Amino acid sequence: MQGNLNEIDIRSILQLIELGQRTGQLLIEAPSFYGSNRAEGEDAEVNYSGKYQQHYWLVFFLNGRIIYCQAGDSLSRIDDYLRHHRVDTGLEQQQLASLGEHNPSEYEYLWLLLEENFISPKIAENIGYRLICETLFDLLSLREGYFIFCQDTAIAPQLTSWEISPLVTQITQQLQGWNQLSPYIHSPEQLLVLADRVHNSSLPQATITKLKQWADGKTTLRQLARYLNRDILTVAKVIYPYVQQGWLKLTSAQTNNSQNNQLVQGQKKAKILCIDDTKSICQTVESALQAQGYEAMGCTLPEIIALTNPLEALSLISQLQPNLVLCDITTPQLNGYEICAMLRQSQVFRYIPMIMLTSKDKFIDRVRARMAGVSDYLIKPFNNDELLMLVKKYIRG
Known part of the structure; x- marks a missing residue:
């Protein structure tokens, strides 16, 4: 499912x-x-x-x-x-x-x-x-x-x-x-900050001292709920009047910029795409595969394409049409799981072999890889024989 x-x-x-x-x-x-x-x-x-x-x-x-x-x-x-x-x-x-x-x-x-x-x-x-x-x-x-x-x-x-x-x-x-507390409170990840005007308020000193303890600009609503062993709504309702009065401020810890990458269909001859932010890894892959007849040839439709930027790889993948993808799990901007999951949603790349290059081999990594649709694992550091064995497994002839 x-x-x-x-x-x-x-x-x-x-x-x-x-x-x-x-x-x-x-x-x-x-x-x-x-x-x-x-x-x-x-x-x-x-x-x-x-x-x-x-x-x-x-x-x-x-x-x-x-x-x-x-x-x-x-x-x-x-x-x-x-x-x-x-x-x-x-x-x-x-x-x-x-x-x-x-x-x-x-x-x-x-x-x-x-x-x-x-x-x-x-x-x-x-x-x-x-x-x-x-x-x-x-x-x-x-x-x-x-x-x-x-x-x-x-x-x-x-x-x-x-x-x-x-x-x-x-x-x-x-x-x-929770939704009734909007727009004052809208995210458990908002940070609590004590407003300057609280010192001129009619609040008891004991209350101000307590607010200072939590409203340090570093503690989120969710963390506060954990510290108190309460659910997030109970905590939010307690601080809501102080936020309404302007004695407490809630600020966003971060805003994420998402980028949508669309893959279009196409069909080209067999190629291997290596996505890794470490150039030496890409060079190792190229060198090992060159010995077996797979040669990196720059921009002229190479049989092996080494890219260090995952967003660039996604933008070019429909044009390159690789038959096998070697991808580092910890690439910046998008990790290997995300790249694989995105490709698996495309009819064109749903069944393309994807091999993860990783130094991680723990339970959570294996579960995430399987659920994302990863075909195989290659644990760093790997030798040429290990790499070639997997390439031959997924690209015949």
Whole structure:
């Protein structure tokens, strides 16, 4: 099951998984998340990064029930909740670096904290529940993006599982209340800033001191909700009167500039396209393949094309019509997963072999690669034989 969110919404997808009692993973990717939701005319500080940003979420299911939800690769969500529970882990960097081999890194982090007795099962379950709720809050807000559900064995071990329908009903009600706070409050990622006029207000000094504690220009609404172990709507309702009175300001942490790349159909003879921001990697690929008769010939319709800019590669791919794509996962502006997912939505490139060049080989990387439609992996550093074996596998003759 896969498609676009403008054709079917998240609520319907979750209902299908629940009714079918499915086990597996749901991957959702969406560009410019929350960045485009800023109210027109709002006076907000904006950090224009000039970079296309893609957000992704993974939801894990067991027999139609949610086991866990992960947003991105960061461990900071759990760290925010540990602050509320006054937990100082003291984990070694080596322990953190090994996370993500068999399960999502965040999920393994939660289990590590539990196994090392830094948190109790009750706290672990509470954190898992809060993370699922905030993830569903984001997902049920989406109106565009791409999703794919992959049936698979459930992640293990399992802490607990939650029924989908009550969660969806609860979060839907939260969203209805959330929308009533617009235009003052519109994104969980807005930063809290204390206004100068608060010092001349009639607010008690104790209240001003409390506002200063959180409104430091560095704490988002979502972080504040985690620190307090409350849902985002409850926190937003508490600060709403202070925002209305102008005692608190909410500013946007960032605005994402999305770029749309359209692929058109065409047909050319066999070519290999290498997309990697490191020139030495492209040169290594060219050198290895030249020995097998694949020769880079500049701009005159080469059989091997090495490009370091992924946006340029996407703009040229319909013209180049490669039969095989070698792509680095961590290219700037667009990563390899995003490039692959975009190509898989095109009728022309739906079945083109795509090999990811990566130094990452953890659970979350393998799941994302499979769901994005990656054909194969090539782990850096690789030798010529490994490269040639994969090329011969996908290009015969």
